[in-house]
Amino acid sequence: MGTNEYLTGSAELAAQLGCTKINQNNVVEYCLPPEHGDSWLMEAHPSAGLFVTNAYVTLLKPVVREYDIRQNGRWLCSVTNGVITILEPGKKARRLQPGIHLVQTGRQPFKIVFDADAPIWFTSIWLFDGWIHVHLRDKSVEPSYNFADYDGWQFAQYNTPDILLLFEQLKYALRIASVPLMYYENKIGELLALIIRNVRYEWFWKRQLQEERRRYVTYQNKKYMFLVKEELDKNILNPPSIKQLIAVAGMGATKLRQCFKETFGYTMDEYLRQEKMKEAMRLLSNDDLNVKNIAAAVGYKNSSQLIANFKKVHGFTPNEFRKLFGL
Known part of the structure; x- marks a missing residue:
């Protein structure tokens, strides 16, 4: 039928x-x-x-x-x-x-x-x-x-x-x-x-x-990428140098950056920025710290860099965040 x-x-x-x-x-x-x-x-x-x-x-x-x-x-x-x-x-x-x-x-x-x-x-x-x-x-x-x-x-x-x-x-x-x-x-x-x-x-x-095929990441290389991410997470505010990460992954800088992006969907720089801005958001809840102090704590030379990156990641400035949540 x-x-x-x-x-x-x-x-x-x-x-x-x-x-x-x-x-x-x-x-x-x-x-x-x-x-x-x-x-x-x-x-x-x-x-x-x-x-x-x-x-x-x-x-x-x-x-x-x-x-x-x-x-x-x-x-x-x-x-x-x-x-x-x-x-x-x-x-x-x-x-x-x-x-x-x-x-x-x-x-x-x-x-x-x-x-x-x-x-x-x-x-x-x-x-x-x-x-x-x-x-x-x-x-x-x-x-x-x-x-x-x-x-x-x-x-x-x-x-x-x-x-x-x-x-x-x-x-x-x-x-x-x-x-x-x-x-x-x-x-x-x-x-x-x-x-x-x-x-x-x-x-x-x-x-x-x-x-x-050029962008394909092998299972072994993915394992190395998780090791690289683990190294970054150990001290996100003072991450290892690219030379140290190359030693962890056992590959050149270009391939390391490519494999990291293909594995996680974002570049290492983007990942570090996101994680730093999460830490900055946590520090903003402390009334004793001003934006300049927080910028230095997360590794930026001045508050302008923090403000620009914070807005890029979260969609609003640090001061707007504090006002939004009454901090």
Whole structure:
């Protein structure tokens, strides 16, 4: 008989999860039972053959969803957290890592296993050929490209930074549940255009891949970064020199700075500034210390440097902070 994702999107999965349905403007929210905590799926259905979903789900036990979709298309899923495994006949099980993944529909049944080991967060698109044919019928698409050729799409061709950003934009649009449905259709058109570019111009996505490899931080180097951070935390107001940190990490200064940023999401200088400003905020609660005293205590030559950095980190000056809290 088959499953009905073409017409109902994630509705059958939501029913399997025991969800209740709430309509929010032009988005449907499927809420899991209370014992799952704050768990839900938000889904927009702009037109036939297109569903866009954002999931934020904590499961108490693994859930196996069986799909038998008769319409040709694909499920594109941007995974940010959790354990999701794809089971397809005649293929090895695919455990989805963070990134965008593709499953073809309309050929054979498949299963998706949602594990309970960690919260599951993803943004996905059910995109069927019927939708593509209708919406690109009058568009000028290069004749050499055929969307049925998605068999040949390579992982890197739909995992470039601009496509990952597009999935993030879809995620936030679903969560605010107030953008017109036309927004989602336009975003899917943009997605397809980006994939066409990546398929046609191999140099583009290969350049992106090389850049990602250049920034990749190995497990061993990450361990060294935690040691570096530990050294910084021992005396944040009088941190080790870069020469000392190089000795801890066993790498050059440029690579050390790069690995630190890739591991923690901010530079060493930004981290030191944030931590110093936390200490400055603590010292501001002491009425006996003026701004000049505090600037010296956290390692600045004058109060102007403290004021500028304090405002950059916290959004207000030290004096504004004291007034705000009556200090």
